Amino acid sequence: MKFHARLTPLALGLALSLSAFAQNGDMAFLTARDAFRAGNLNKLEQAIGQLGNHELTPYAENYRLRMWMDKGDPGNLRDFLQRYEGSYVAEKLRADWIRWLGKRSAWNEVDAEFPRLLAPEPDVSCYSQQARLARDDRSVLAEAEKQWLTMLEPPEPCRPIFDALVASQKMSTDDVWARARRQVEANRPGWVRTTLNYLPDSQMPDNRQLDNALSSAMGYLIKQGTGNGSRAGRELAAFAIARVAANDPRTAADELERLKGKLHDSERQWAWSQIALQAAKKHAPEAVGWYNQAGKTPLSEDAAQWKVRAALRAQEWGVVRNTIEAMPAELAAKPEWIYWLGRALHAGGRTSEGNALFEKIAGQPNFYGNLADEELGHTVLPPPKAKAPTAEEQRVARDNPGIRRALAFFRNDMRTEAVKEWNWSLRGMDDRELLAAADLAKRNQIWDRAINTADRTKNEHDYTLRFLAPYGETVRPAAQNQSLDDAWVYGLMRQESRFITNAKSNVGASGLMQLMPATAKWVARKIGLRDFSHGRVNDTETNVLLGTTYMRLVMENLDNHPVLASAAYNAGPGRARKWRADRPLEGAIYAETIPFSETRDYVKKVMSNAVYYSAIFNGKPDSLKARLGTIGARTADVPKDSDLP
Structure with a gap:
């Protein structure tokens, strides 16, 4: 009115x-x-x-x-x-x-x-490849060769391409077994049989034995061992060892020791790599030694990265260096491996070479860019703020047909379609156009698009858009009431929901702070919140009250350490405690070696977010290294709230 x-x-x-x-x-x-x-x-x-x-x-x-x-x-x-x-x-x-x-x-x-x-999309690309095959364009087969060990669950239109690749006799039986091994490692047992169908009939394993090796692995090893010693029998034994290792690497190692004399080098070394991979994910101290027993067996990208993580926890800097240097160039170029290779070079006294690597990623607004800056003695601060969009730049953003369609979808609560249309519309935009679009999203209170759009700028930046802090009248007092750092609270919320009040995850978490139903109910009961029902969880004040209370309780139960608390908020307090080592661990190493990829990425982003929010709120640099600190050794102490969800 x-x-x-x-x-x-x-x-x-x-x-x-x-x-x-x-x-x-x-x-x-x-x-x-x-x-x-x-x-x-x-x-x-x-x-x-x-x-x-x-x-x-x-x-x-x-x-x-x-x-x-x-x-x-x-x-x-x-x-x-x-x-x-x-x-x-x-x-x-x-x-x-x-x-x-x-x-x-x-x-x-x-x-x-x-x-x-x-x-x-991949399936459409494969239709194009089929069309090229139909006119006898054999370059398609070279493309398929590159995908042989990576496209482990090909869409239906891609399968004729792999059929043609095998029919061309470019793939040997070794290549077929190598693909099947990758599928076993990736826990895609249903695709293993599809791949093994490419073997000559005389070399095909018995279907029942294959099923038993994959689904009843320990029983298979006890009963069948390596079978009659054929290639199929040996490979199935290695598959079974890999499947056992997923649950119990030590038992798998015992089985491999029992059978290793009956396996060829290739099968034995691959089996050790699988035991080592699973041991690394479980933080078993034997992981680095088992990787050594894998010899020169080709490692998947996942296995190579976990070899580095195992070496980080063991402080085996030589293994860190050698493993990263052996990675494919595209993988080794990721910020995390540039940073850790730099650290490994520093540990070996090669300071100038390490600094040269840090320079490659310094200034990047992410976890490892922040750490590289600090290694070089730089402070982490938002860059100078770009000038606000002009009236003409705002008009162009408003009149963009794709953005208008996205806003219409948002208006009709069709968020999935809206986000796709919005993101597509950003293609080819320069920094000024991106800032105008981000400003438009902010003015429409579409916080997530404002953040994600501002995140794309290359030279002109507005970190008050990248690190929006809406609902300040609710969030900051709630953080203060719980004695929490508001920069960390906002860093967590930015990662949890991008400030979408009705956000709901695929596991049922709701609201700004993405509370699970059981967690919300537990906290409400803990603080005596009357008449609470799950229908209230998307109410902003209720969600923030419950979420910040839970953050405080998690902090109190985990050494008041924000890294542990961030991990606990995403994956649960029990896992955050379990992932500690038997000795104090550098916070960055703890974060990098979190077994769940979602939680690992989450913790890094929350902690980096907090650095920027702190700098914006307080007008001075903050230190990611100081926030990460040291994670205390694992203890047998009973937590303060043993029923903390």
């Missing part, structure tokens, strides 16, 4: 009519969407007739064209793609059309359309 009071009658009438137009258009679009889902073409046509120039009209037209696709008349479809060329809706329609064409082996048409895709 206060807003309306400031408008002239003419302006007020215009605003209301525009609002009514948007409402009517939204209803027509939702009707079109529902008609498409129900397969009701007549109702869809009626809804399209009511849409006019609504932002989402292209999506309704896309629905109609997808329903018309089976008619085989591409004229209207090509017209649509031409009108909306470069848009997300055109990209998705063209991909669907290529899938439709590929299923019908219309390879000339696939060849014509595929180059117009801007970001093809």
Whole structure:
């Protein structure tokens, strides 16, 4: 009402009519969407007739064209793609059309359309590869060779490419077994049989024995051992040892010691690599020694990274250095391995070489960029703030068709579609355009898009957009009441929900602070919150009260250490305690060696976020190293709240 009071009658009438137009258009679009889902073409046509120039009209037209696709008349479809060329809706329609064409082996048409895709998905790329094979383009096979050990669960359209690769006799039996080993390591037992079907019939393992080796591994080893000593029998024994290692590396090591004389070097060394990998993930002290027994067996990227992590916990800096230097170039170029290689060189007295590596990632606004800065004696501060978007830059952002479509999706609570459309619209934007789009998202209180969009800038930055701090009137007093560092609280919230109040994870966590139902109920009972029901968990004040209370309780139960508490918030206090070592451990090493990839990434980002929030809130540099500190040794002490969820 206060807003309306400031408008002239003419302006007020215009605003209301525009609002009514948007409402009517939204209803027509939702009707079109529902008609498409129900397969009701007549109702869809009626809804399209009511849409006019609504932002989402292209999506309704896309629905109609997808329903018309089976008619085989591409004229209207090509017209649509031409009108909306470069848009997300055109990209998705063209991909669907290529899938439709590929299923019908219309390879000339696939060849014509595929180059117009801007970001093809793997299955669509494989239809293009099939089309190229149909015209005898053998370069497809070279591409498939590169994917042989990495595309372990190929989409259906990719399988003919691998079939052709094997039929070309470019793959030996060793290559087939190597692919199957990678699938065993990745816990994809269902795909192992598919791969082993590429073996000659005379070398195929018995299906029942294969199933037993993968599903009843210990029983298989006791009963079958290495079978009759054939290649298949030896490989199945190695598979079974790998499967046992996933639960109990030490038992697997005992079995391998018992059978190692019956295995060839290749099988024995690969089995040791699998025992070492699982031991590293469980922080077993034998991991580095078992990796040594793996010799020169080729390691997957996952196994190589865990070899470094095991060596970090054991302070075996030579192993850290040698393993990173042996990584594929693309993997070794990741910030974490540049940083740890720099640290390993420092440990070996090669300070200038280590500093040269730190220089490569210094200044990057991430965990390892922050640590590299501090190794070089630099402080971590946000860069100078870019000038605010001009009125013209704001207008261009508002008028961007893709952003308008994204805002319409947000308005209709279609967040998944909105985020895809928004992100697509950012393609090719320069820093000024990105900042204007981020500012537009902020003004619409779409906090996550404001943050993610501002995160993309290369030279001009606004860290008050990258590190937004909404709901300050609720969050900061709550943090103070719990004696928590508000920079850490905001760092955690930024990672948990990007400040989406109704965010819900795939495991049921809700709200700004992503509380699990059982956790919210436990905390509410702990603090005597009356009349609490899970329906209140998305209420901002309730969510922040429960979340900050839980953060304090977790801190009190975990040495008041924010790294442990961050890990506990994501994965549970029991796991955070379990992941400590038998001796004090550098905080950065603890974070890097967290077994869960989601939690490992989460803790790093929360801690780096906190550094930037602190610098913004307090106007002075903060230290990530100081925040990480040292993680105390594992103890047998009973936690203060033994039932803490």
